[in-house]
Amino acid sequence: MHLLFDRASLLDRIDGDEGLLQELLALFLRVQPGRVAALGEALAKPDLAALRAGAHQLAGAFDSLSMMPAGALCQRIEQHALEGNLSVCQTLLTDLGRLFDETRAAVCGDDLGGPTTTGPAATHVGLTLPDTTLPDTRSR
Secondary structure, X not given: OOOOOOHHHHHHHOOOOHHHHHHHHHHHHHHXXXXXXXXXXXXXXXXXXXXXXXXXXXXXXXXXXXOHHHHHHHHHHHHHHHHOOHHHHHHHHHHHHHHHHHHHXXXXXXXXXXXXXXXXXXXXXOOOOOOOOOOOOOOO
């Protein structure tokens, strides 16, 4: 089973620097929701080049932060966008929205019985959790 977020792996790659880990995760939580939402916007247009490029960037970001399941899903979105499979991309984007929320919870400790992603406990590592709701592109 793949971990949603492999903290130990990321810490190993950054030489155990807890401060850097916190900075990386705070940046991730601040920037990635907008990037995830941009994929839905690209699909709604549809702008397959933007969808491919955005999925590629997200895959690299997720992988570099040891969030391998989300990275793999973004790679699938990139491939299906390349092939022009809009309906598959829509399904995968819905899956990505859920997986992103689960990954975000893992980063903040939910999956380990730690602090939740709501209320003051969500900031246990100094992180603010943005809304990651993807736009509904099915009716467009």
